[in-house]
Amino acid sequence: MARSAISGTFHNQLELNAAEKSRLVRYMLDPNTSEMDFRDGARILADHIGLFYRGPDTEIDDLLSKTMSRFQVDNYRPLVLLQTLKRYPGIGPYANSILDSTNIPSYLREAAFRALAVSFQDPARKYAMAHLLDEQHSPLQDAEAKVLVS
Numbered sequence: 001m002a003r004s005a006i007s008g009t010f011h012n013q014l015e016l017n018a019a020e021k022s023r024l025v026r027y028m029l030d031p032n033t034s035e036m037d038f039r040d041g042a043r044i045l046a047d048h049i050g051l052f053y054r055g056p057d058t059e060i061d062d063l064l065s066k067t068m069s070r071f072q073v074d075n076y077r078p079l080v081l082l083q084t085l086k087r088y089p090g091i092g093p094y095a096n097s098i099l100d101s102t103n104i105p106s107y108l109r110e111a112a113f114r115a116l117a118v119s120f121q122d123p124a125r126k127y128a129m130a131h132l133l134d135e136q137h138s139p140l141q142d143a144e145a146k147v148l149v150s
Contacts (some may be wrong), residue, residue, distance in 0.1 A: 029063060035077075039080050042081055060085070068097070106136070110137060117143065
């Protein structure tokens with residue numbers, strides 16, 4: 001972003017070249033990366049992706065697969081990815097997997113539902129129809145009701 005501002009071609013979206021994105025994903029996959037740095041990296045990736053889908057990205061898909069598969073052991077990193085990369089369509093299967101699992105913290109299920117609702121309206125609507133009255137976590141119940149009303 002700083003390079004763009006200096007050159008006078010500033011865009012709202014953060015553009016990463018292939019090497020920068022690859023380095024960022026490798027850093028995020030490192031288990032020694034702090035939670036704060038991981039969150040910052042996820043925000044940078046979200047800005048890089050932008051508001052509109054550009055097509056599959058194998059490096060982001062790899063990050064999702066390696067991070068989201070550990071949601072029962074490590075809730076923080078999957079939560080961050082659900083919150084920041086919710087516009088990336090590759091997040092949908094992982095959000096569904098979390099919603100289908102048992103003994104998942106309510107805040108993680110809420111983030112999974114909200115991520116699903118952004119790009120996958122039909123599965124989100126089906127989940128809301130099936131679970132609205134059973135839900136005990138009021139923010140998730142509220143999100144489910146909003147999806148049903150929209």
